[in-house]
Amino acid sequence: MMGTGICHVIKNKIGVLPSAIWASLAFMLMLLWGASSLAQDAQKQKPPISVGGFDYRYLPQHRVHSFNCQRPACVIGSEVSYIIFAPTTPNFEMFKRGKEIAFRQLQARAAPDVTYKLSDPKRVSHKSMTVFVSEREARWSGGAVRYTKSTVAYFQKMTVSLISSSSSKKAANANGSLFFVGLAALGVAKKKSNESTVPADLEPAK
Incomplete structure (x- = not known):
């Protein structure tokens, strides 16, 4: 949903972009979402x-x-x-x-x-x-x-x-x-109860 909304806004502003550019934008968004997910996982991790x-x-x-x-x-x-x-x-x-x-x-x-x-x-x-x-x-x-x-x-x-x-x-x-x-x-x-x-x-x- 978030990706679709971003694409819709970009299309309205600058028209339809070449497929290669859309692919690059999609890849960048995936990296950003992945980094965010990694940071959240690190915060939730319990020792x-x-x-x-x-x-x-x-x-x-x-x-x-x-x-x-x-x-x-x-x-x-x-x-x-x-x-x-x-x-x-x-x-x-x-x-x-x-x-x-x-x-x-x-x-x-x-x-x-x-x-x-x-x-x-x-x-x-x-x-x-x-x-x-x-x-x-x-x-x-x-x-x-x-x-x-x-x-x-x-x-x-x-x-x-x-x-x-x-x-x-x-x-x-x-x-x-x-x-x-x-x-x-x-x-x-x-371990036995009496053994270290x-x-x-x-x-x-x-």
């Missing part, structure tokens, strides 16, 4: 797991659930994001190579006043999941610092990639762990 104190955004192009801390408890400005994939096979060597390549690319683009440090990746095995962890530190000459913790968890039903960053290392670890606990509950098919679903060194700091 599988969320934590209080964080603003939420969904990035549909990459299926990223993104959260920004708005309270002092999680250190304002801290960020957490995650993507849920179909289940994949863990490959620690590939994970390490990927982090090393990304780190070298980051260093190549770095401003002169920033220094990056990458820790050795770690692997944590649990009977219900396999977890790979990598930590990175960015330090500016003015004293600012940013800690980033990347976690990839492999479950029977899904694979999760989670990134937590903050100006506080403690907050980066704690915030990421809070989200990870909820994601682990989704990923673990079955999360490896001890990945549980939130108390």
